[in-house]
Amino acid sequence: MTANVTKADSATTMVKSEGVHKSFGPIEVLKGIDLEVKSGEVFCLIGPSGSGKSTFLRCINHLEKINAGRLYVDGELVGYRQHGDKLYELRDREVALKRRDIGMVFQRFNLFPHMTALENVMEAPVQVKGVSRAQARERAGQLLERVGLADKAKNYPSQLSGGQQQRVAIARALAMDPKLMLFDEPTSALDPELVGDVLDVMRDLAESGMTMIVVTHEMGFAREVGDSLVFMDGGVVVESGHPRDVLTNPQHERTQSFLSKVL
Numbered sequence: 001m002t003a004n005v006t007k008a009d010s011a012t013t014m015v016k017s018e019g020v021h022k023s024f025g026p027i028e029v030l031k032g033i034d035l036e037v038k039s040g041e042v043f044c045l046i047g048p049s050g051s052g053k054s055t056f057l058r059c060i061n062h063l064e065k066i067n068a069g070r071l072y073v074d075g076e077l078v079g080y081r082q083h084g085d086k087l088y089e090l091r092d093r094e095v096a097l098k099r100r101d102i103g104m105v106f107q108r109f110n111l112f113p114h115m116t117a118l119e120n121v122m123e124a125p126v127q128v129k130g131v132s133r134a135q136a137r138e139r140a141g142q143l144l145e146r147v148g149l150a151d152k153a154k155n156y157p158s159q160l161s162g163g164q165q166q167r168v169a170i171a172r173a174l175a176m177d178p179k180l181m182l183f184d185e186p187t188s189a190l191d192p193e194l195v196g197d198v199l200d201v202m203r204d205l206a207e208s209g210m211t212m213i214v215v216t217h218e219m220g221f222a223r224e225v226g227d228s229l230v231f232m233d234g235g236v237v238v239e240s241g242h243p244r245d246v247l248t249n250p251q252h253e254r255t256q257s258f259l260s261k262v263l
């Protein structure tokens with residue numbers, strides 16, 4: 001890619017996407033995503049299956065490389081370093097450092113099955129940041145308490161419900177002290193009665209001021225907790241605005257038509 005990049009405004013903007021394109025071989029999945037996520041905002045992303053929501057989150061988290069456009073996290077280009085007027089791809093080591101700042105929670109919890117809940121939460125700070133085991137254990141205990149699982153610290157994932165495992169996964173992401181949390185359909189794999197506990201944890205996190213991008217079908221959460229909502233379709237942003245507006249104002253007909261078919 002060529003350069004001529006100005007630094008995004010990091011004081012108020014956490015993520016800025018300018019004309020972001022992403023293809024897999026001949027298949028163009030993201031076709032020019034323009035959006036901005038403010039610091040402290042809960043930013044909800046909805047859209048049909050295959051519209052590119054997960055791919056976009058993965059681009060933000062350095063799991064995929066964009067093909068064109070500009071993507072910034074906290075004022076810094078994702079995947080590239082600018083030197084003069086040229087852009088250089090980041091080395092793996094540099095990418096690993098940047099990824100520390102971003103927590104990601106997936107639909108499937110991906111906990112280590114042979115570790116207890118506490119060990120799962122401790123692991124990354126010890127291995128990646130070199131935090132002492134004693135310090136990491138203390139902090140992991142606090143985080144498990146924060147997600148309502150202090151009494152499950154010694155349980156293995158197989159001894160926890162899906163909702164409890166997902167709350168451990170959130171605690172694990174928080175253990176790295178991220179400045180941005182990405183949620184990719186965090187409640188989609190859960191039995192309906194377990195969804196509320198996970199959403200409660202996410203609501204608390206939002207109230208603490210965490211910047212969150214949430215791919216979700218939970219429109220109650222989007223309406224009550226979200227600050228912004230984007231409806232994506234076919235790799236582009238179709239409609240966007242405040243969730244209550246996008247979800248109820250007839251002007252946002254395409255979002256509402258989509259939701260009436262899927263909900």
Ligand SMILES: Nc1ncnc2c1ncn2[C@@H]1O[C@H](COP(=O)(O)OP(=O)(O)OP(=O)(O)O)[C@@H](O)[C@H]1O
Binds near residue numbers: 054
């Ligand atoms: N690594 C990959 N290689 C090839 N194609 C991919 C890859 N990752 C995603 N795709 C394709 O990109 C398109 C968008 O996928 P993506 O998972 O981003 O959509 P989504 O909106 O998150 O869908 P869902 O709601 O079903 O998770 C799909 O057609 C998918 O098959």
